[in-house]
Amino acid sequence: MSSDLINPRTSHEEIETGLKLQPKFDRDGLIPCITADADSGEVLMFAFMNEEALRLTIRTGKATYYSRSRRKLWLKGEESGNRLTVMEVRVDCDQDVVLLLVNAEGGAACHNGFRSCFYRAANSDGTLEHVGGERLFNPEEVYGKK
Amino acid sequence: MSSDLINPRTSHEEIETGLKLQPKFDRDGLIPCITADADSGEVLMFAFMNEEALRLTIRTGKATYYSRSRRKLWLKGEESGNRLTVMEVRVDCDQDVVLLLVNAEGGAACHNGFRSCFYRAANSDGTLEHVGGERLFNPEEVYGKK
Numbered sequence: 001m002s003s004d005l006i007n008p009r010t011s012h013e014e015i016e017t018g019l020k021l022q023p024k025f026d027r028d029g030l031i032p033c034i035t036a037d038a039d040s041g042e043v044l045m046f047a048f049m050n051e052e053a054l055r056l057t058i059r060t061g062k063a064t065y066y067s068r069s070r071r072k073l074w075l076k077g078e079e080s081g082n083r084l085t086v087m088e089v090r091v092d093c094d095q096d097v098v099l100l101l102v103n104a105e106g107g108a109a110c111h112n113g114f115r116s117c118f119y120r121a122a123n124s125d126g127t128l129e130h131v132g133g134e135r136l137f138n139p140e141e142v143y144g145k146k
Numbered sequence: 147m148s149s150d151l152i153n154p155r156t157s158h159e160e161i162e163t164g165l166k167l168q169p170k171f172d173r174d175g176l177i178p179c180i181t182a183d184a185d186s187g188e189v190l191m192f193a194f195m196n197e198e199a200l201r202l203t204i205r206t207g208k209a210t211y212y213s214r215s216r217r218k219l220w221l222k223g224e225e226s227g228n229r230l231t232v233m234e235v236r237v238d239c240d241q242d243v244v245l246l247l248v249n250a251e252g253g254a255a256c257h258n259g260f261r262s263c264f265y266r267a268a269n270s271d272g273t274l275e276h277v278g279g280e281r282l283f284n285p286e287e288v289y290g291k292k
Contacts, residue, residue, distance in 0.1 A: 005272030016258060019266070019274045034180050034189055041187025043180055046243040058270055091274065092263040093256055097192040099264045110239055112162060117238040118245045120165070124204055126151030128165045128237065 005058060006051060009095075016093050024096040025051060030066060031098055035109065038087040038101040044109035045117045047074075049098060061086045063100055080142045082106040108136040111143065151204060152197060155241075162239050170242040171197060176212060177244055181255065184233040184247040190255035191263045193220075195244060207232045209246055226288045228252040254282040257289065 007020045015022050025031050030048040037044055047065040049057065053073055056064040063084035067074040077083030084102040091098055110117040112135070119132020153166045161168050171177050176194040183190055193211040195203065199219055202210040209230035213220040223229030230248040237244055256263040258281070265278020 005268075005270065007272055019276070021268045021272045021274055032178055032192060034192060036182075036187070036189055041182070041189070043182055043187070043189060043245055046178060046180060046238060058268060088277075089268040090264040090277070091266055091268060092192060093258050093260075093265070097263075099189055112239050114239075117243075118236040119239070120237055122151075122167045122204060122235040122237060124151065126153055126167045128167055130165070131234075131236070 006055065015095050021091065022095050023051075023054060023091060023098070024094070026096075030068070031096060033065060033098040033100060035063060035084060035100045035102055038103055042116055043118055044084075044102070044104060044115065054098065057086055057100065058089055063102055076109075077105065080106075080108075080111070080137075082108050082137075084109065106136065111139060113137045113139050113142075151201065158240075161241050167237065168241050169197075169200060169237060169244070170240070172242075176214070177242060179211060179244040179246060181209060181230060181246045181248055184249055188262055189264055190230075190248070190250060190261065200244065203232055203246065204235055209248055222255075223251065226252075226257070226283075228254050228283075230255065252282070257285060259283045259285050259288075 005021060007022045009022050023031055029050050033047050033049045035045045050066040053064045053066045063076045063086055065074045083105045086100050086102050088101040108115055114132045114135060120128040121131045122128055151167060153168045155168050169177055175196050179193050179195045181191045196212040199210045199212045209222045209232055211220045229251045232246050232248050234247040254261055260278045260281060262278060266274040267277045268274055
């Protein structure tokens with residue numbers, strides 16, 4: 001009996017239609033991870049996971065990513081307190097992307113204090129407009145002045 | 147006057163809080179792109195864009211990606227007819243991810259015939275369960291038998 005929840009990649013058909021978790025990590029050992037609100041469906045953030053981050057997320061139910069800039073595991077909310085409780089972990093058809101459906105404690109997933117990192121929409125002339133509502137916290141108070 | 151909607155990267159602050167589109171493409175010239183349903187918020191698919199795909203998507207309002215396997219632009223739905231009409235293009239805080247909010251003609255964004263590519267959820271033992279509803283089309287009829 002294998003004690004590991006991450007199974008090796010097999011055939012294209014098994015990966016796309018089968019019922020075994022067979023994630024594909026890229027040449028850097030990472031898999032893209034979309035995080036969305038479990039209730040509203042709203043996309044909150046995007047980050048990467050390595051194999052350990054994916055294992056930890058599934059086992060603990062706390063969203064854990066891999067920080068490429070800091071080169072280490074990143075338990076979301078460790079510093080800010082804005083933890084993400086994972087309600088569901090999904091994979092896409094070819095199992096090379098993960099989707100987390102979460103409840104966001106504190107309401108803000110973005111380090112800039114907004115609910116979602118996607119707080120700006122692009123116009124056709126290359127300008128952006130703010131569509132992300134009010135700040136839910138002041139980043140300087142939470143992370144210190146930069 | 148610049149006629150280009152894609153502006154060069156400037157300072158961290160300008161990128162995170164400014165109102166100019168300054169997307170970051172990775173070492174392969176690509177930017178991750180999440181596509182979600184404009185009405186329900188549901189995440190439908192994940193793909194990559196190059197600069198031309200992003201420009202075309204903004205200018206035409208039709209979701210256009212870059213296919214890494216075929217190494218060319220990919221107008222979504224060209225083959226299957228399941229086009230994605232773009233209602234809004236968003237960027238994340240550091241402008242290295244794009245989010246498209248779309249209306250999906252035909253209802254199915256996944257090449258396997260499901261509404262979303264994320265039709266399976268992972269259990270804690272490494273098994274998956276189907277959570278993606280019924281198939282909206284038969285892939286063999288649309289793309290031919292593999």
